[in-house]
Amino acid sequence: MSTIGIRGTFFDFIDDPWKHVGKEQDAARFHKDGLLVVTDGIIADFGPYERVAAAHPGIVISHIKDRIIVPGFIDGHIHLPQTRILGAFGEQLLPWLQTWVYPEELKYKDRDYAREGVKRFLDALLASGTTTCQAFTSSSPVATEELFEEAARRNMRVISGLTGIDRNAPAEFIDTPENFYRDSKRLIATYHNKGRNLYAITPRFAYGASPDLLKACQRLKHEHPDCWVNTHISENPSECRGVLVEHPDCEDYLGVYEKFDLVGPKFSGGHGVYLTNGEFRRMSKKGAAVVFCPCSNLFLGSGLFRLGRATDPEHRVKMSFGTDMGGGNRFSMIQVLDDAYKVGMCNNTMLDGSIDPVRKDLAEAERNKLSPYRGFWSITLAAPKASTSTTSSATSRPARKPISSRSIRTAARSPSRGISRSPPRAAGRARSRKRPTCFSA
């Protein structure tokens, strides 16, 4: 048994700041001089330095000065095989997919190409302080296999799955619903709950999914109810219209996923820029999550996610934030917060009546203001009843037992690396377990 101490300034959350309007700091925990005691990778104690140090005499303490130690970030929506095309120029979603994305993702059939891509992807995430992600892969199983394998080697928490598409993409990129079903079954058996991996049944998006593909997803979800469902929803106006052309019997985008029983507490729909009020209400009722991806929504020009609508207290929708790299042009969740704030403020102006009095809604306008507390909570603890949460402090021992409700699980197989004083690298070296409500319901 090995016990170490990390002394420094700590900031994290213990509750949902949206529940503490006007005193959001009550949702957070700040120790200017704190001590984190870690035994074999698990937090054994945490609190003010004076108290905690006295309770653990003789342990070796690393003192991290002039930094703030925060929990590892959670990226709720990101695309592994777009790592090498981040920043592709000048197209909205649908032509961007055809021009840049599908040709690149096709290359991930090659195992060496996929393996190298996975390493760059996870390195970039960790360098950005992100220790948990929900990731899309590609239409061939190779990328999914390589991602889960490498995530396991690093003991990172990754939620992912074979990304099914059988329409509106190049013939060599799509696959049949039968193959998708068969490959998904095999991947679930191999990787779901193996190590810290979790499997998400992943129809890419309704615009690229025939009813038969969605039926395969329905069957998979029925057979594996503990698997997640990850997809896209209502990202771009042309895409939204296309979905209703592909699925003319559905009234709206969410309706397509509802028709195949995919919308529930483990459902994540990325983007949701053009969700109607009714769709937000239905997602709220079903406990489904929307993933706000502001960098991407701006970079691809998709539009302004209605943050104030998603947070309507009467119909609040579970929400995580994502980079959507490579539609988003950064790996950093900090940059996501920058753009999220900006999207919110643009909505604020749209809803204050100064542009269009008919749209005036001061309460919703106000909810579009993403305070620092709301922001940092969204990319860390992420939901009121997170079952487990962690810090991103840089330790690297195997985890065994959770302490109180907040545990840290660190890389079982990586060598001990000590503490870096450079925050991006320190975060990058963290291997932490983190399960916000929207990923743990």
Next chain:
Amino acid sequence: MSTIGIRGTFFDFIDDPWKHVGKEQDAARFHKDGLLVVTDGIIADFGPYERVAAAHPGIVISHIKDRIIVPGFIDGHIHLPQTRILGAFGEQLLPWLQTWVYPEELKYKDRDYAREGVKRFLDALLASGTTTCQAFTSSSPVATEELFEEAARRNMRVISGLTGIDRNAPAEFIDTPENFYRDSKRLIATYHNKGRNLYAITPRFAYGASPDLLKACQRLKHEHPDCWVNTHISENPSECRGVLVEHPDCEDYLGVYEKFDLVGPKFSGGHGVYLTNGEFRRMSKKGAAVVFCPCSNLFLGSGLFRLGRATDPEHRVKMSFGTDMGGGNRFSMIQVLDDAYKVGMCNNTMLDGSIDPVRKDLAEAERNKLSPYRGFWSITLAAPKASTSTTSSATSRPARKPISSRSIRTAARSPSRGISRSPPRAAGRARSRKRPTCFSA
């Protein structure tokens, strides 16, 4: 006479990429292995290393590896006394001014506070690679004096002026048109064309200016036609309406400035988010410049500047880019380009007919795509017929004679510092002369 060489990879512009649609690289100059020869702070030669080195045997050469050396950036719109409130939370323009800005800018009456603020401001600009700026100050002359003094000490190019306001602000912050006229006269006499300083007659914005204040500006411009005019225009919907309440005899925002003869080739209006097509056309005809400040327009939720409209080839408006720090939340012009691209892409979606067929305009939609060439040109050479332009390579000797059309003027009074290999610092140490058309007409 001292001659040094800087070897490295260089990228800059020799023309306007908007004039080279489809082959924008023709507007740029790239030397993978280049040599810049600097004699007493002035570029004596520049080109491929092989050729240039052969022509200058025996000079001491600093080799900067693994970096790209680019011209110093130009920030067309920034607020010195907002340095300490960058990132102020949760308000649109008008309440943000009242809550955060005016109380802070008031403190710049104190010379020590102003002097310390100026140092932080210029340090932050240089650290971001910005070597030229057009800056607002405050309503008291102290901030303007301190800015010009410190800019002169650093031999930086700063365009600035006493920032007049006599309405819609706290009583202790506003001043009379008479005082504004008198103080501006004195500051022009003291600082305009002294060293590298240039003076801009600066009514803060029409919403804060009585007709008498604007008459004082008109008189100043008449008496000092070589001075610049710097102000704000059409930033926020509530502000735009307020302007027409304050100036009920004017048809639109630009009309207020036109009424007082301020709109001409040396006029800069920051923001222009809500400029009408007619106002864009009038600005184009008069050779006036608009300053695109996307970080600010997003951070304050002001709205989406119509980049594709400003670049209509039939009525093209001179344009520079600005951070508008502290409305903008960064000092970095690189971040401005990030947000400028995003604003452009959002406009692209608005104009492709997918949201509103009536607004469909594919040519304007296309012009909203800010390519890297268009972007870097906008923050460096900035206009087709720049009279003088420079690189930001880090030298620090006095300037004497320009070489060809591209000169570098460096800090006359600062000690020689050599070359930093860290690009932000290298840029930050540059002291370069740069006059794009929109600041040199």
